[in-house]
Structure formats: structure tokens, C-alpha cells
Amino acid sequence: MMAKGEIRKDLSDRTPSSSARSLRIVSWNVRTLYEAGKCVQATREMQRYRLDMLGVSETHWIQSVQKKLRSGELVLFSGKEEGIQEEGVAIILSKRAQRTLRGWEAHGSRLLLASFSSSNRGININTLQLYAPTNAASDEEKEEFYDQLQRITEKLPRKDVNIIMGDANAKVGSDNISYEEVMGKQGLGVMNDNGERFADFCSLNDLVIGGTIFPHKDISPDGGTENQIDHICISRKFRRSLQDVRVFRGADIGSDHHLVIATFQLKLKRYSRNPTTKRLKFQVNLLQGNKITDFGITLKNRFQPLEHLDEDMETYWSQVKDSFISTCKEVLGEKDYKHKDWISQE
Template identity: 50%
Template sequence: MNIIQCYAPTNDSNDDIKDQFYERLQSIIEKCPRKDLTTLMGDLNAKVGIDNTRYEDIMGRYGLGERNENGERFANLCAFNKLVIGGTIFPHKRIHKATWISPDHTTENQIDHICINKKFRTTTEYVRSRRGADIASDHHLVVANLKLKLKKNWTSGQTALRRFNTAFLRDTDKLNEFKIALNNRFQASQDLLKEEETTVEDNWKSIKEAFTSTYQEIKERRNKKAAINNSRTRTEIIQAQTEYIEANKQVKKSIKVNKKKCVEELATTAEKAAREGNMKQLYDTTKKLAGKYSKPERPVKDKEGKPITEIQ
């Protein structure tokens, strides 16, 4: 399986920047073996829309809005590489299609995508956005459910061992249930075997059946979750959302105040450096004020301590 996570330039970006991005993305896709499952996902900043004319093989008619220039580029890339755009092939409500919302909460677009190569199209059960994540972002989470059917190569002459997942027995209540149920089954088996002449093989089968059937019985019990539909719960959710929005506003307001204070301090430092003739400090401070100051990057090093400069 190959997963490609990317962040594309916005629709208003320079064409040269867009060309460079899609050329780089194409080169990465070409490195993925055709027989492998390849997933391309991320913030593509591309609206593909609902019209799938000429793109019937890689998208459905359940997109959102109208296709823009970035959407055209993205659709062409997917068509060339036979990548199906998952967010367009499943019918959903509008709120489950939109992946981005404007700061004023008036505009919604579908610009984040999850794609899978056409060969594995049937493994995708659904793709949709999920709202309500506790993150300060104008994007919604986009999720996809894939169901793979993996083949196992059996070696002739060998019997496959069945392994039981006993992790649920770490729960004390489940463990006690298991002990009681197993004891009851053993008792019933012993009473039955006493009435007949049995062999070692019969005893072993009885013990094995007791363990396996008890395991399945206890493991498959599920605690039913109560439906959250009472008015008190809904009120608490609305109140929590209101408190979150207010807290988020306060955080953004605090950031603006601190940013303004930082700019004023830098301006004071620059004026002082100019009066004292400290040109180096004046130059560095001016770059910070202009937003062009950046710390030197620290390259990732390999095991031998040499900087990695190529794609690994």
C-alpha cells in the first residue's frame, strides 16, 4: 500500500508554482507500482464540482459546486493515473460533502480529497467529511472506509493454527463471566461423559469444545449504548459548542494583541539600532518586521550523520 499526503497551492497561486507542484506529484505517483493500492489524499485546494463529463471513469456526480482551474488540473492528474476521486462517487448530504468553510461561515467548498487507484475502487465503502473535531481549523476531517480482501497462500500439508484474541479477558467482569460460563460447561460435559465409556480423544474434544464455545459466547456479548436523544444532552452539546466558539475568539484576539505588541517592540528596537548605527541589528529587525526572516533549516541526517538531500 502506498499513501501520498499532499498540500497543493491555492487557486490564486502563480501558474509556475502550480506546474511545479503537479510535476512533482506526478513523479511521485509514477514511483508507486501499478499493482499496489495507492491512496492520494490531502488539501488539494481543488473544486472538481458535480459535472463529470469526460471524467466518468474517475469521478461520480456527487461532488460539490463547480469545477475551478485547480479542479481541472487535479481531475486531469487523476484521469491520467486512473485515480478515483472518492468524495464524488457516494451520495451524501451537503454538510457531509463540504470539507472547508470560510471564516464568516457563509461559504463551503469541497477542496480536500481522498483518491484511490481504479483497480481497488470496490474496496472503498464511503468517503465523507466529519464535523465537530476539536481543532482550530477551517477544514473538516475527511474520512474513508476501505475494506480489503487479502489472500493467504496456504502451504500444502500444514494445518493452520487458530489463534484466539484474549485481550478482552483483561476486563475483570468479562474474565469472571468467562470463568463461570466455562465452569458450567465443564460440569455439563463431565456429567454427560460419566454416563458413557469415553477415550482420551473424547475427553480432549469435550474440553476443546467447552473453551471455544465459551470464548465465542463471552466475546460476542455487546453492551448496548443508550441513544443520545434527550433534551438535556442536546442542551449540553449546544452549550459546549458556544463555550468553544467564545474561547476560540478569545485566543485569536489574544494572538492579535501579542502580535501587535511584538511588532511595536521590533519597531522600537529598529529605531534604537538606527540611532546607534548598529546596521546588523537594524537589518535583522527589518527582515523580521517584513516577515522575511527565517531560521536556518536543520537537514535530516542518515545513520552515518550525512545530510539527506534526495527523496528516500
């Protein structure tokens, strides 16, 4: 099975004048990518739909490595170390997406994490590709999967854009009672056991299930209800940026699942690593006349004990810096910022 996502020039374009980025995330499901010609078909569909990232589930590949294709795409895949060729997840990157790749981590045959740079150096885009056990799997297998998924997710920085997508094998349905913050009423079918587990996971980690939010016309051939088990979830703090989630039925790679594309406008604010740290400012305008003499004498007295110190460079520099700061505080004093109204009562 397969799920795929697209990260377009919003990642590679780092021009400061462009603050809003267009981001498209794609989910798909295809079986047994190791079959002859399937990988070529997948890359052709990537080029056809101008996709930069394709996440794949149930690749049936073993081991966890990366390899470069002749067409230029980079494949990252994670599977079982040995034994039967089953399960497995992968991410295929275009040349443009490869330039924004920060790193990736293999987490067994069901989870693969890739991190990408954004236009803001303080915020990254983390994409977690998953292939969940089916609804018929044992409770032990499901619990083991969701425990591992939770351990990985809770390590992702909340400031980043965190995207979890793929074949969740979960029907969440249209009844969102108790899940109003993480899903809408546009889901298909009725929630099953996997759907409840998946919704609980999203609620715990502040994720929105994108496919349940936007209404679209039902164009299924027989007019019946189709299964909705491939999902794209985005951090809830970026919910307002989500523009649409739509199914595309034109892609063909021998699958009974359709292409799901989510589009949203991403505007990132500059992230401060130490927002509570206050920068010290001193009244340097007082350095004239007798103040200059007092400042020089006080600083010289503080430097004298340092002349014969036998310390490493870092320790010596720290003491020099402290000498300057303490002298400024004693002689000049800190500068107080006084707010001035831009317009007066008069």
C-alpha cells in the first residue's frame, strides 16, 4: 500500500520576500512496490502530477537504506531486517525535495520519519509516513504500533509543522462527537476500532484529520460509500492554513486506492530560541567627562586579578565579559525603556 506527500518549492525557495508558502500533501495506497515496473510507474506518476515527495506503504522491501534511481529520484525505505517480504514503508524524493532534506529515520517496517527545511530556519517540516495494522489485527499488534507511533510523535518539536500521513487502515466516519477539535463531519462510513484508536492518537497530539473537514461531491461509480482509510493529519496550530483535501482518481499504478491531495497556505513566523532572555542595555550616553575616568578606573581594578590567572580560554573570556558587565552596571546603570505614545492627548 502507498501514501505520498508533496513538498514543493515552498521548501526550496528561501527568498525573504515570500512569507506565505503553498504546500501540497498527497496520500496514496499501492501494493507491493518491489514488483517489476512498479517503482518506474510510481516515479512517472510523480512527474505527471509534479510531486516532490511520495510516501509508500507496504513496499515489501527489506532492510533500511537509501538509493538513487536512474531518473534522479532518491528512495528512502525502511523494512524488516530479514525474513518474509511484507509490510515496509518508503519515501521517494524528487531532485528538488532532496535539496531540502535535513535527515530521515527508519523505525521498523511500519514507520518512517523525514525532516525538511522550511523558509524559516527555526521551523522545520516533519513528515511521518505510516502503515498501520489492519482492523482485523490483534489488539497486541495494534497497541505495539500505536505505542511506537506515540514515542516518535511526542519527540517532534511542537513549533514545527508536523505531518502524519499514510495508510492508517482506520475508518473515522462522519460522527465527530468528542472529537470536534481533531476532525470534521465529512468523513466516510462509520468509525471502527482502528478509527477510534487513530482519532484518540490525533486528539492526544493536537493533530487534525484533513480528509474529514472539506465537503465534496460524491462521484463514486455506484453511488455507494467508499472506504476512507488513507489519512493526512496536520498540526492543529496550522489548521487555519489548510485550504482543501481532495481525492484524485486519475493516477494509475494498479491500486484500489485513490490519490488524496491536501493543499494549504503556510505562513511561518520567526521562531525565537530564547524568547525570555532580555538583552542588557546600558546608559552609554553618560560616558563623557568624569564618567569616562570612573569607568576606566573601575574596569582596571576588575582586570588586575585576571592578569595572573592560568585558566582555559573559555573561562578567561567568561571572567572578562563579567568584568565589563559589572562595571557597566555600577558606573552607568541599565537603560530603562520608557514607552512613548505616538500621539498625545493634545
